[in-house]
Amino acid sequence: MYQFTAPPPLALYIHLPWCVKKCPYCDFNSHGLKDDLPEQQYIDALFGDLENELPLVWGRSISSIFLGGGTPSLFSAKSIDQLLAGIRARLPLRGDCEITMEANPGTVEQERFATYRQSGINRLSIGIQSFNDAHLQALGRIHDSDQAKRAIDTAKQAGFERINLDLMYGLPNQTIEQALDDLNTAISFESEHLSHYQLTIEPDTAFAKQPPSLPTDDDRWTMQDQCQQQLADAGYEQYEVSAYAQNNNGHKKRSRHNMNYWTHGDYLGIGAGAHGKITIGPEQRIERRSKLRNPLRYIEAAKTNTFIEESHDVDADNTIFEFMLNGLRLVDGISLETFSLHTGLDNSLIKDKMELAQERGLLENNATHLQPSEQGRRFLNDLTELFLPQSSSQQ
Numbered sequence: 001m002y003q004f005t006a007p008p009p010l011a012l013y014i015h016l017p018w019c020v021k022k023c024p025y026c027d028f029n030s031h032g033l034k035d036d037l038p039e040q041q042y043i044d045a046l047f048g049d050l051e052n053e054l055p056l057v058w059g060r061s062i063s064s065i066f067l068g069g070g071t072p073s074l075f076s077a078k079s080i081d082q083l084l085a086g087i088r089a090r091l092p093l094r095g096d097c098e099i100t101m102e103a104n105p106g107t108v109e110q111e112r113f114a115t116y117r118q119s120g121i122n123r124l125s126i127g128i129q130s131f132n133d134a135h136l137q138a139l140g141r142i143h144d145s146d147q148a149k150r151a152i153d154t155a156k157q158a159g160f161e162r163i164n165l166d167l168m169y170g171l172p173n174q175t176i177e178q179a180l181d182d183l184n185t186a187i188s189f190e191s192e193h194l195s196h197y198q199l200t201i202e203p204d205t206a207f208a209k210q211p212p213s214l215p216t217d218d219d220r221w222t223m224q225d226q227c228q229q230q231l232a233d234a235g236y237e238q239y240e241v242s243a244y245a246q247n248n249n250g251h252k253k254r255s256r257h258n259m260n261y262w263t264h265g266d267y268l269g270i271g272a273g274a275h276g277k278i279t280i281g282p283e284q285r286i287e288r289r290s291k292l293r294n295p296l297r298y299i300e301a302a303k304t305n306t307f308i309e310e311s312h313d314v315d316a317d318n319t320i321f322e323f324m325l326n327g328l329r330l331v332d333g334i335s336l337e338t339f340s341l342h343t344g345l346d347n348s349l350i351k352d353k354m355e356l357a358q359e360r361g362l363l364e365n366n367a368t369h370l371q372p373s374e375q376g377r378r379f380l381n382d383l384t385e386l387f388l389p390q391s392s393s394q395q
Contacts, residue, residue, distance in 0.1 A: 001283075001315075001316045001345070002029065002212075002277045002284040002285060002286070002316070002344035002345065003284070003344050003345075004188065004281045004284060004342075004344040005280060005341075005347070006281070006340065006341070007060065007266060007279040007281050007310070007353070008101075008260075008263075008264065008265045008266050008279060008342040009063045009256055009260050009265040009266065009267070010057060010060045010061065010062055010063060010265065010266045011062065011063055011065070011260045011261070011265060011266070011267040011268070011276055012062050012064070012066070012091070012267065012268045012270070013065075013066050013068065013257075013267050013268065013269045013271075013275075013276070014046065014065065014066070014068070014072075014083070014270055014271050015068055015069065015070065015269070015270070015272055015273055015291075016042070016067060016068070016069045016070045016071070016072040016074070016075060016271060017029055017031050017069060017070040017258075017270030017271065017272045017273060017304050018031055018032075018033045018034055018037060018069070018071065018074055018295065018353075019031070019032060019033065019069060019070050019071040019074065019104075020032065020071065020104075020106070020142055021062055021140065021142055022140075023139060023140040024139070024205060024206035024207045024210075025139060025140075025199060025200075025201070025202070025205055025206075025207050026205060027203070027204060028069070028203050028273060028392075029069070029070075029203035029273030029293050030069060030070045030098075031070070031176075031295055032072075033074065036073070037074060037075070038091040038295075038299060039075055039076060039079045039081070040300045041084055042295070042298075042299055043079055043301075044084075044302060045092075045301070045302040045307075046083065046270055046271060046300055046301045047086050047361050048302045048305055048307070049270040049271070049291065049298075049302075049307045050087070050090060050091075050268070050270050051090065052085075052268065052305055052307060052308075053268050053276070054090065054091070055082075055175055056268075056278045056280060056287070056311060057091075057266075057268065057278065058377050059196075061092040061093060061094050062087075062094065062097055062252075063094050063097060063098070063256060063260060063265075064089050064097060064098040064256045064260060064305050065084075065087065065093075065097065065099045065100070065253070065257070065392075066102075066257045067080075067099075067100065067101040067102060067121075068101045068103075069102055071102070071103075071104050071109070071133060072102050072103065073101065073102070073103035073104055073106075073109035073112060073116070074099050074109070074110070074328065077112045077115030077116055077118075077119060079242060080115075080116055080119050080121070080143075081115070081118075081120075083106065084099070084119050084121075089158070090097040097119055098122065098123055098255075098256040099121050099122050099123065100121070100122075100124070100125055100164075101116060101121045101123075101124055101125070101126065102125045102253070103124055103125065103127070104126075104127050104142075104143060104151075104203070104249065105126060105127070105128065105148045105150070105151035105152075105167070106142065106145040106147065106151075109151075110147075110150065110151050110155075111153045111347070112161070113154050113158035113160070114157075114158040116158075117158050117159045117160060118140040122160075122162060123158045123160070123162035123163070123164070123255075124155050124162070124163050124164070125131070125133045125163075125164040125165075125166060125195075126151055126152060126163065126165055126166065127166045127221070128147075128151075128152075128162070128165050128166055128167055128186065128188065129141055129166060129167060130145075130147045130167070130168060130171060130182050131145045131148055131149070131150050131185045131186070132145065132171075132174075132178055132181070132182060132227045133145050133175075133176070134173075134305045135171045135172070135174060135182075136148075138171065138172040138173070138212065138239045139152055139168070139172075140185070140201075140206075145237050148338055149185075149189075152165070152191070153376065159251045160252070161192070161248065162192055162193070163191040163192060163257065163377040164191065164192075164193040165185065165189070165191050165193070165194050166195045166196055167186050167196050167197075167198070168184075168196075168197060168198070168199045168208050168337070169182070169193060169196065169197075169198055169223045169224070169227060170198040170199045170212060170214060170215055170219075170220040170223060171210075171214075171215075171266070172212035172213055174215055174223075175215075175219075176215075176222050176223055176226065178218055178224075179223040179227060179389075180223075180226060180227065180230060183196065183227050183230055184230070187230070187231070187234045189316075192245060192246045192253035193243070193246070193253055193254070193255060193365045194236060194243075194244045194245075195233065195242055195243055196227060196231065196244060197241075197242035198220060198223075198224065198242075199214070201214075202211075203359070208336075208338045227274075228351070230245070230323045236369055237252065237332060238331055239252070239254055239331050239332065240258070240262060240329050240330050240331065241316055241329045241377075241380070243255065243258065245252065256361050262326045262327060262328070262329055262330055262372055263327060263330075263334055263338055263342060264322065264323045264326060264327065264338075264339075266278050266279050266283050266340040269289065269290070269291065270291070270307075271291065271298070271325055271381070272291060272292060272293055272294065272295040272297075272298040273290070273291060273293040273395045274290070274292045275288065275289070276288065276289045276290075277314075281291045281329070285313050286313065286314040286319060286344075287311060287313055287314070288311065288312055288313075288314055289310070289311040290308070290309050290310045290311070291307050291308060291309055292308075292309045293306060293309065299321070311343070315389075316345055316349065317342075317347065317389035317390065318343065318389055319343050319344075320343065320349065320350060320387055320389075321343070321384070321387050321388055321389055323339060323343050324370075324383075324387040325382050325384050325387075327339075328370065328372050328376070328380065328383055328384055329375070331372075331379070331387045332371060333355070333364070333369055333370045333371030333372060334369070334370050334371075335368060335370070336368055336369065336370065337368070339370065350387070353387050354370070354387050355384055356357060356386055357376070360386075361373055361375050361376070362375055362379065362382060362386070363376055363383065364375035364376075365389070366368075373384035
């Protein structure tokens with residue numbers, strides 16, 4: 001079924017799972033730090049994990065690296081330098097490789113920004129979430145508004161030109177005016193990229209067990225609408241559901257790592273709970289792997305090189321759905337040429353579902369491009385569900 005002529009671009013995701021305290025809304029594989037951070041043991045385990053993955057990607061170069069968590073900036077600058085040096089020794093990186101680290105605005109982390117930059121981190125994603133102290137407290141964040149502002153200034157002084165700010169709206173007891181004030185403050189720092197997304201209550205989180213009082217659906221819709229207009233007025237282009245980037249004379253400051261993910265590129269995933277997707281061209285198949293979630297079990301697994309918790313091949317029907325689930329989040333959509341190159345599948349396999357989506361007004365009528373209509377962007381779940389595998393859609 002698959003007919004790959006060449007594999008898609010390749011990225012590397014590294015999961016650093018510890019944080020000072022787990023936030024009540026967080027459903028990521030993150031763990032509050034109770035004892036000393038086992039930095040060296042974890043770095044050694046990451047190298048063992050990566051070496052196990054190398055046979056899948058011989059001869060391929062890395063276009064982007066993303067250090068996510070947890071709070072990666074809890075790791076010392078020495079450990080991050082060792083990690084990046086070890087990666088360069090094992091994998092070829094493209095000359096323009098984007099290397100992003102997630103960071104919190106805490107004072108200790110700020111002190112490390114300059115040395116992170118010297119180690120090769122060239123993009124920083126700072127988890128601000130809000131500039132309102134009451135809302136930060138409600139979210140369980142351990143920084144305050146002043147620390148958030150200082151962190152952005154410190155990152156710039158450290159030489160970071162590429163900075164993303166993470167910001168939420170629809171927070172407990174937040175008013176429309178407060179959401180706009182938060183965004184105004186973020187815009188004033190003129191960072192090249194903003195991630196602006198609605199707080200959602202995820203299962204198995206502290207907020208799910210004790211739900212906070214959130215703004216009404218109407219107020220959250222108004223927040224989204226007015227914030228999008230505010231971002232557009234400030235020169236930020238929305239290119240994905242929750243991603244906004246500056247456009248300087250045609251140079252779009254989009255996240256390369258996220259674009260690779262949304263366009264169904266390949267990515268190695270190393271670290272506790274990390275997921276990966278790799279196209280194995282000679283065998284004409286796609287494999288997904290996930291790693292042991294518990295950090296201490298993951299470190300222990302380094303003794304036997306048994307990091308994988310689950311792996312499976314992805315069939316064509318699920319590849320189509322995964323492609324649409326991510327690609328249709330992009331405001332500009334994605335080309336049919338990219339579909340065939342990155343999935344190894346013929347466009348004829350999605351022709352009927354494309355036509356159905358167009359008939360329902362969810363997809364633009366375009367013979368070479370998959371682009372959600374305005375209605376399709378509003379009802380994105382309805383659009384992507386049209387591409388569910390037949391067995392799933394009948395359940």
